[in-house]
Structures are given as C-alpha cells and as structure tokens.
Amino acid sequence: MRVDVVVIGGGAAGLSAATVLARARRTVVVVDGGEPRNAPAGHTHGFLSRDGVEPRQLLAAGRAEMVGYGGHFLSGLVTSIERSDGGFVIHTTDLVLTARVVLVATGLRDELPSIAGVREQWGIDVLHCPYCHGYEVRDSPIAVIGGENRPFTLHQAALVRQWSDDVIFFPNGIELTTQERHALLARDIRIDTEPVARIAVRAGRVHAVDLIDGRSVPRRTVFVGPTFLPRHELLKDLGCDLGENGWVTVDPTGLTNVAGVWAAGNVVDSPAQLIGAAAAGSRSAIAVNHYLLAQDIEYALTRNQPVG
Numbered sequence: 632m633r634v635d636v637v638v639i640g641g642g643a644a645g646l647s648a649a650t651v652l653a654r655a656r657r658t659v660v661v662v663d664g665g666e667p668r669n670a671p672a673g674h675t676h677g678f679l680s681r682d683g684v685e686p687r688q689l690l691a692a693g694r695a696e697m698v699g700y701g702g703h704f705l706s707g708l709v710t711s712i713e714r715s716d717g718g719f720v721i722h723t724t725d726l727v728l729t730a731r732v733v734l735v736a737t738g739l740r741d742e743l744p745s746i747a748g749v750r751e752q753w754g755i756d757v758l759h760c761p762y763c764h765g766y767e768v769r770d771s772p773i774a775v776i777g778g779e780n781r782p783f784t785l786h787q788a789a790l791v792r793q794w795s796d797d798v799i800f801f802p803n804g805i806e807l808t809t810q811e812r813h814a815l816l817a818r819d820i821r822i823d824t825e826p827v828a829r830i831a832v833r834a835g836r837v838h839a840v841d842l843i844d845g846r847s848v849p850r851r852t853v854f855v856g857p858t859f860l861p862r863h864e865l866l867k868d869l870g871c872d873l874g875e876n877g878w879v880t881v882d883p884t885g886l887t888n889v890a891g892v893w894a895a896g897n898v899v900d901s902p903a904q905l906i907g908a909a910a911a912g913s914r915s916a917i918a919v920n921h922y923l924l925a926q927d928i929e930y931a932l933t934r935n936q937p938v939g
C-alpha cells in the first residue's frame with residue numbers, strides 16, 4: 632500500500648495530524664499501538680469542550696472523525712522505517728507500507744519512581760500534573776515525593792500549594808539547599824526528610840504515605856516526578872538529530888533534520904498536554920501538506936511542460 636503519509640501513533644498528536652491531512656484529501660494511514668500515555672487516568676481535563684471525557688473515548692471520537700474523512704487506521708506497531716526512492720518503507724507488525732512522508736507521534740513513556748503503590752495508583756490519585764488533575768484533588772491532604780527527577784519534583788512541591796494548603800514535601804533523598812528549604816517553608820509547605828517506604832492504599836484509594844521509621848502520614852493525593860522517556864527509537868534510526876537534552880530536535884512545524892520526517896506531540900515535547908499535542912499535530916500536518924504540494928508541482932512540471 633503506497634500512501635502520501637504514514638502517521639505513527641494514534642494519540643492526540645497523530646490523530647489530529649491525520650484528520651487535517653485526510654481533509655486535505657491526502658492519503659493517510661495511522662498505525663497505532665493503542666497505549667496513549669494518559670490511559671491510566673479516568674478522565675481528561677483541559678481539552679476545550681471535552682472536559683471530563685475518558686481518555687480512550689476522546690481518541691475513539693477522533694479516530695471516527697479521521698476515518699470519516701477517508702483516513703485509514705491500523706492497530707499495530709511500526710517496527711522499522713527505511714528510506715527508499717525519495718520516500719519511506721514502513722514495516723509494521725502485520726504489513727509493509729510505503730509513503731512519501733512519515734509523521735512520528737509515538738509519545739513518551741513515564742518511568743515511575745520505584746515506590747510500592749505508585750504504579751498501582753498511577754493516574755488515579757498518584758499524579759504528576761496539577762494542570763490535568765489538580766482541581767479535582769483541591770483542598771485534599773497532598774504529598775509530593777521527591778527522588779530521581781529533582782528539578783521537576785521541587786517545582787511540583789511549590790506548585791501544588793496553589794491547589795491545597797495542606798502539602799507535605801518528602802524529599803526522599805533529595806538534598807535541599809537552604810534557599811530551597813526556606814522557599815518551601817515560607818509558603819507553609821511542610822518538609823519531612825524521612826525516606827518513603829510505600830504508599831498505603833485502602834479500598835483502592837491512597838490512604839497514607841508510610842515512612843521507613845514506621846510513621847504513617849495520612850494523605851489522599853500523591854504527586855511524583857516520573858522520568859520522561861521519549862519513544863523516539865524510529866526517529867533515531869532514521870538519523871534524526873538529538874539536542875543536548877537527548878531529545879530529537881525539530882523546527883516549529885515539527886520537521887526533523889531528515890527530509891520528509893516530522894515529529895509531533897510528547898515524542899519531542901514532554902510538557903505538551905493533550906490540546907498542545909493536538910495543536911502540534913495539526914501544525915505538522917499543514918507543513919507536511921505544503922511539502923507534498925511542492926513535490927506535486929515539481930512532478931507536474933516534469934510531466935507537462937507548459938506550451939508558450
């Protein structure tokens with residue numbers, strides 16, 4: 632099957648891109664592994680006019696719109712991409728596609744702190760993003776647990792105080808400078824330096840943060856700082872440049888340094904929320920269409936030289 636564009640990843644970024652392309656009457660296939668990053672959460676927030684919708688429902692609606700405009704959706708994984716004849720050969724778990732352009736929207740993986748209870752409660756009441764779910768847990772007793780992602784969790788400890796006046800920061804191994812300590816205490820954020828043993832769960836909800844010294848500190852919500860790992864292996868294999876932070880670099884439209892290869896959403900932009908990922912996909916799609924148009928014009932000129 633030869634198409635104009637293969638979009639890899641059918642989350643907010645990929646589906647938004649594919650919908651714009653399908654409406655521009657480009658042939659487009661989305662290949663999707665079916666694991667959007669926010670799947671563990673019960674609801675999404677911050678997506679204009681879709682407040683509270685379940686993550687998979689949002690994507691199902693987006694998929695139906697995209698298919699309604701003539702786009703194609705394939706469940707499966709893209710395992711490799713090769714450059715060939717000015718285009719690309721895309722190998723999926725089930726078949727081989729060829730395309731003039733690839734748009735990679737494979738998202739990122741949240742590597743969670745290895746604290747008992749975090750994985751089980753992830754997306755329910757163990758959270759990372761107060762803009763996504765802070766309002767829903769407002770005024771509850773909140774714990775912020777530090778660890779590997781120092782700058783992120785320190786920022787989080789200061790930030791979530793906006794949603795609750797009962798916040799305890801457990802540095803959990805992070806050494807605080809005097810300035811950092813004072814900045815937290817000045818805003819009534821308590822600090823407990825005892826290492827965390829586990830998150831205690833009762834009836835499916837966070838109940839407390841258990842500490843190594845045997846204390847159990849009652850909490851209803853826990854914020855943690857995952858390490859954000861882009862799913863960018865396909866881009867790296869194609870020769871896309873990485874920046875100093877180890878992430879693939881793109882221009883404002885999502886174009887990588889490899890001609891014909893775009894990337895959008897969390898795979899190149901870790902803070903992007905759903906609406907930002909969708910916007911990035913849309914912006915990339917328009918740039919992709921302009922790139923294809925330039926090719927179309929060149930092709931038409933070589934075939935049909937105007938007379939006169």
Ligand SMILES: Cc1cc2nc3c(=O)[nH]c(=O)nc-3n(C[C@H](O)[C@H](O)[C@H](O)COP(=O)(O)OP(=O)(O)OC[C@H]3O[C@@H](n4cnc5c(N)ncnc54)[C@H](O)[C@@H]3O)c2cc1C
Pocket residue numbers: 639640641642643644645662663664665666667668669670671672674675676677678707708709710736737738739741753754760763764862895896897898903904905906908
């Ligand atoms: C717990 C949690 C809750 C969140 N809640 C919110 C919220 O309420 N509001 C909000 O705005 N944001 C929220 N977010 C952030 C949101 O998840 C991201 O902004 C969004 O998922 C980014 O979209 P994306 O399309 O870039 O990636 P994703 O949604 O992760 O989609 C990527 C897709 O690519 C697929 N894929 C990966 N590799 C391959 C491959 N090789 N071949 C084929 N397919 C592949 C994956 O299976 C996945 O379906 C939340 C995040 C988390 C972790």
